[in-house]
Amino acid sequence: MNSSAPSSRARAAALLAPWLCAACLAEGGPRPVEPANPECVVSVPLRRITPSQYRYAIADLFEGQVEASALFPEQSGRSETGFSSERALNTVDLLAADQILAAAEDVALQIPDALPTLAPCFGAGADDACVDRFVDSTASGAYRRPVTDEERALLRGVYDDARADAASAPDAAAMVVAVVLQSPQFLYALEGGDGDGAIRRLTPYETATRLSMLLWDSIPDEALLSAAREGRLDTPEGVGVEARRMLADPKSQRMSRRFFREWMRVDPLTEASRDPWVHPWYGAELAESMGVAFDTYVHAALTEEWTLPELLTSARGPVDAALADHYGVAAPDTPWAWMDLDPKLAIGVMTQPAVMASLAHYSESSYVGRGHFIASGLLCRTLGSPPANATQRITEIQSTLGPGTSRRDLSRAVRHRPECGACHLTLDPPGLAFEHFDATGRWRDVDRYGNPIDASGEIASLQIDFDGPREMMEALALRYDTRECFDRQVFRYFSARLETSADACVLERMTGRGASEDSMSGGFMSLITSDTFSYRRMEAAP
């Protein structure tokens, strides 16, 4: 855990200071109530914390002293946006409520052992002030704002009842934690805002939660809560200052990892992910290195202010011994090093081995999967769902072609079918550009049947002709469509939903940002410092 994390006592001390209600005076004068650009204020559905946010929140809240529970509801199903924050993946049905209960008990059971660190005063008799401090620091940390008197009384009641029933002080404290971790204030980003209008300014603490969930995948730290309390989140500049601080914090790795993995559909790779007969070099070590390299690559891209074209075309990459072998270069002197690689086989984030491998099958590359990412993930094209019998049809077509047919010939045969061509004409050419990369992301000159690989093609809708993946990616990297789509992904990641026409204002603002904010983090910053981020449109009942 972060060794510089403040103790919960420090957090409590900060939060116990009188909490001025949202609409009132803070240092520097009254908070602006009306947005400068009301048309940029959008609705954002209620977000429940994701399993990943849950794990990080538990780690941060209890300073690494307790383990998050494996019983917290896992996600199933596929989201529309690809991002795990989406509402449909985080609903609470009876089963999930039960799992949340089980997870809360799991964590509570660890509290007595963690108390000497979390609240040393429990070792010295746990007087009233000590208990109050513990209740306040736990609840305000989990709720991400100062607790109200009513909330405090309820939790104190849980504690006192347990004590009256002869529970030890640490056991009673654990029961408080069990309630806190099931409470909606912890589980949801509740955004009531100020006032009663249809457009409301978020309270400073609600803004802080947006920041921490977006940039750290977790709860705010003490510094962020202080900024909220002291009115430093009342202006876009102030929010920007905090956001930049947070991006520079190592905890932003959680965000870069989640955003880029979910956007690019990078799966966790294990030893068993690939066919050992086809890829004898593939094993647990390489699988792990591929994941680390991807996470390192995208985090550098985000925090070192790379532009989108750099993300998509850079020939640099993190390399360790396993990946050196993969790239056919000499192993670095240090365990990991950034290397200039052959521009032919290192084409930005797309050819990161973890990406190529995730967009592939067990024993073969997937030109359809790769093309699908280019079309829908990089260009935000809307594609229909494959027909129910698509796999069967492709198998049929494959059987007419005979074994050893190249993927390009298979694609050609599929595209000739009118019912298949509509989508595959769009999907296949950009996907086939990556045929040199096998199912582990390793370069190959011929495919697994010995057929030569032709990586040329065209993206007809953009009038891009290319000879090989680098030409294609360099052309795509400069397109407005690509930039606009990336900004849409950032917006989806933030809003946990697909964009609609009502979101045009903020999307235009993001994509039209100035040259000085051209980096990808500039895209995040332009969203974060907009009225979209600090205000919210209240939804009517559907």
Added chain:
Amino acid sequence: MSVDRRRFLVGASGAVLALPWLDSLHNRAFAQSKPTPPKRLAIVYFSHGLVRTRWMPATTGALPATGPISELLSPLDDLRDHILVLSGLCNPARHIIEGDNHDMANTTILTNARPRSLAIAGGESIDQVAARMLVGRGMTPSALLPVAPGAFYTMFFSRTGDVVSPLTRFSDNPRRAAEALFGALPTEEGGDPAKPSLAQRLRESRSTMIDAVAENLRSVRGRLGAEDRQRLDAHAEHLHALSMRYQVGEAPEVACTQPDYAQIPSVEVALEQAGTRDHETAPAQIDNVVRAFSCDVTRVAAIHFNESEDPSFPWLFDGSRTDCRGSFATWHDMIHFGQPTGSDADAGVANLMVGQRFYIDQLAHLIRRLASTPDIDGTSSLLDNTLVLGMSDFGDEDHGSCNMPVLLAGLGSAIGPGRHLSFDGRTIGDLFGTVLELLGAPAGTTHGLTGPIEWDALENMELWTSSQRPDRYYNGALPI
């Protein structure tokens, strides 16, 4: 909030090697009056049915006084005075929507509900209903104890049609299952055994804690937008249901401490080896059930033989995982084709008999253990107060949906033991109504579908093999 909680009275000294928990059971030093034993339900569930011509007793009425009940049921011969054999029941719900016959059977066989989709049930399984009826405060409402890891299928569903709560699904490793089941009990050594552990407190306070959470929810919903509020309200409804689940009933005082886990077999089976060590896990999970009942930590338990697709019984076939299949590619093929009406009849039947008899052996083992373990009043046996339901998904030959083998045992004379009754044209809905009534539900209590069966509207009739068509999903409790 005050916690109204039973106390655990522990008077046990040293542990008796074989049955350490029984020792403390007999030493309820402070018990003023003898507690009344609660009713309980134990389900033994295995897949693929039994070969019909070999399990069904030749005649209805009283079971033969001597000799085997039937070829497959003969492990129950010495228990014949305790069991009631039911034949003829049908599962019409399985035929409602189009889908794989395994999926359809699994989503309906314990729910009697219209499936929501292929693998999602339309309602809760019978164990969950019984759990709500029988659970006492602070208990695990029900305990699902698999005898093998993973499963292609499950038959046990919560009210939302999802698999049952993680708090009620236990490990297939018997020792790990025991640690979870009994972990809230006081330990024999260390600490003050009269004081409940934190785990015990948490468990017993679930309902009050959920109520506190619900109060939190009410306090924050007001400022939200209408759509967000609706979402929280849905959450609140589930909290209410959960609170109910964990609130009902009072438990009598039972003196139990945690067992010596080292005495319980720890068997880790890899997923791809599922079913290869059932002979070790099943008896140990059955012991867990018996211990759980006698310690009153749960009142509903299910032993689930969940290697359903392709069991192999290697310990019965010289250690081989393939011998049981005879000339067939899989066990499943043998079920289809090896039955007496199939194309390769007798080649498969002999091996089917060996494997299927194992399930009946285990069912007999459970009944025997319940019969030989005193209940909390010290006078009756656990079996006297427990209804045992042995069941499977398929009947007839070849995955049929009528004539599933159904075996009841326990509850003294309430089930009218010692007989074989055939109920042609009756349904599992009727069976479940009977089960719930036997457990104390009012007459006429139903489970799942009840209305008329619209035979013309059923979409999955391919494997309906019975000449009898029940008119309704529920026709009343069975006249046993």
